[in-house]
Amino acid sequence: MARHGNANSATTDEALRLVSVRKMYGSAGNSVTALDGVSLALPPGTFTAVMGPSGSGKSTLLQCAAGLDQPTGGQVFVDGAEMTGGSETALTKFRRDRIGFIFQQFNLLPTxxxxxxxxxxxxxxxxRIDRKHCITTLQRVGLGDRLHHRPAELSGGQQQRVAIARALVTNPKVVFADEPTGALDTRSARDVLTLLAEAVHLYGQTVVMVTHDPIAASYADSVLFLADGQIVGHLPRPTPETVAERMTHLGDQADRRRVIAGV
Structure with a gap:
């Protein structure tokens, strides 16, 4: 279950902690607030979906939490270790040691x-490359018989499975997934979501997934809802129906705010 708070430290019984994370874009006179003081804590072995209306900050949240973008303020901890704003080399090492990332477009090297x-x-x-471990990981995602194929010889669903195996093979503390089923057909999407859920419930992995799809979100243990760069709701044990209802409510609120603002 996601916990929200303002504690300024993290413990190793938390896979991920964000403390008052802010992200601003643009110059001082023309800035946009993408994240507005987000705090959260996720225990290990949990599957969390992040949802919100367009422009709510969900992708920015994922990128800042994964070290792909630098927050303007606040702190990010992964497995109790703070992600600092040091050199790019240090940040890269932090990501490689602790974080896995699954992209919507797979990002496999075609050659x-x-x-x-x-x-x-x-x-x-x-x-050190443990070939047996790598092959076992590919077998876990159903690709034990595709080891020597290239991406162009695979379906979209199979390519995303390769991307999942690539994210899992380093035994990361947290796997972040950005719309991992967005480019897939319904059956392939279901297979990929099942794999992510199994990584959590069978192998103790921690997964944080951004999605716009209530069905995809229903595979998670809980859903965090963002609006205007802030966490505005938490839904445990989601179903497609309860997620869709909450999203409709958030969309109505966003429409009302735009009318009041004269947008």
Missing amino acids: LTVLQNVTLPLRLAGR
Whole structure:
């Protein structure tokens, strides 16, 4: 279950903690607030979906939490370790050691085989490659017989499974997924979501997923709702119906705010 608070530290029984995280874009006279003091804490072994209307800040939240973007203010902790605003080299090492990321468009290298794509993060980090572990990870996602295929020889769903295996092979503390089913058909999307849920419930992984799809969100243990850069709701044990109802409510609120603002 997600917990919200303002504690200025994190413990190792928290996979992820954000403390008053802010993100501003633009100059001082023409700035946009994407995140407005977001605080949250997620325990290990949980699957959390993040949802909100367009422009609510959900993708910015994911990017700041994953170290792909620098917050304007606040703190991010992964497995009790603070992600600092030091050098890009230090930040890259932090991400490689603690974080996995799954993109909507897979981001596989077309000239590499399935197995080579999965071992790539280990090579980049200078870590020993345990070939057996990599093959086992690919078997877990149903691609044990596709080790030497290249991405162009795979379906979209299979390519996303490779991306999941690549994210899991380094044993990250948190896996972030940005609309991981957005480019997939319904059946492939269901398979990918099932894999993410199994990574959590069978292997103790922590997954944070941005999605706009109530059905996708229903695979998570809980849903966090964002609006105007702030967390405005939390829904445990979501169903497609309860998520859709909450999103409709948030959309109505957003429409009312735009009318009041004269937008």
